[in-house]
Amino acid sequence: MNELIVDLRISSDEYLKLYQGIAKTVSVRARDGRRVRFPANILQPWVSHDGIRGCFRIRFDDAGKLQDVQRLG
Numbered sequence: 001m002n003e004l005i006v007d008l009r010i011s012s013d014e015y016l017k018l019y020q021g022i023a024k025t026v027s028v029r030a031r032d033g034r035r036v037r038f039p040a041n042i043l044q045p046w047v048s049h050d051g052i053r054g055c056f057r058i059r060f061d062d063a064g065k066l067q068d069v070q071r072l073g
Contacts, residue, residue: 003059004030005072008043012051015040030058042069 006028010018017023018040027037036058046052055072 002062003057004032004034004036005055005057006030006036007055008052010043010052012047012049015043015047015051038066038069042066046071 008026008028010026018026024040025037026040026043027035029035038058043052046054046056057070057072059067059069061067
């Protein structure tokens, strides 16, 4: 299984656009320099009044299919 570590800082206003369907994906550069795009709805467990902030591990299978997301800190 492959994994990426990403640091996210998404404001509440930006996440609201995702929630309203104006945008459906998040695109971010991982710590190792790779760019990854994933569905915004996978971040819902970590949404607060300030948006989403933290370090996340994104795991995917060999075919590139998302397996899980974990907040690291």
